[in-house]
Amino acid sequence: MSIRWSTSSLLAGLLVLGGSTLAAQDSTATPGSSCLQPDAAMAKRGQSLWSSRGCAGCHSIGQGKRSGPDLVGVTELRDLGWLRRWMKNPTVMFETDSLAKALLAQYNNTRMPNLRLKDDEVEALLHYIAQESRKVGGGAGGEGKCAE
Secondary structure, eight states: OHHHHHHHHHHHHHHHHTOGGGGGGOTTOOTTTTOOOOOHHHHHHHHHHHHHTTGGGTOBSSSOOSSSOBOTTHHHHSOHHHHHHHHHOHHHHHHHOHHHHHHHHHTTTOOOOOOOOOHHHHHHHHHHHHHHHHHTTSSTTTTOSOOO
8 A cells, every 4th residue: 555655646646747727836846947858768767767766656748637646847936946846755845845845735735755766767757757747738849838
């Protein structure tokens, strides 16, 4: 039970980050200021991690909220540094970050677990999310806020 909850909660936390209703509360995010241009090889690795870590248990990319936020366009809505910190250690973010606290409240106190992702795994997941966001029109090249 805890393994399923943990892997699915990671994505829940990321989806929470995609909540556009809280975008204005994130003082570190400037839409379009930190756009990620997805790399196909990184995105392929990210897709594998998305599956193996159970991200889809809590998150979608362009298919609506689940127990966590829909992550479509999150790499454009949030500062990439903030996303990296979140994915590396959501536990600390829940304790110290006002946006993380607001997202926790928005998603009925569903906590994204700390999956102890390595830096390269975080990057691969971000590239996958950015790539998939583009496919559904929620990223650069679609309806996103990043300029090519």
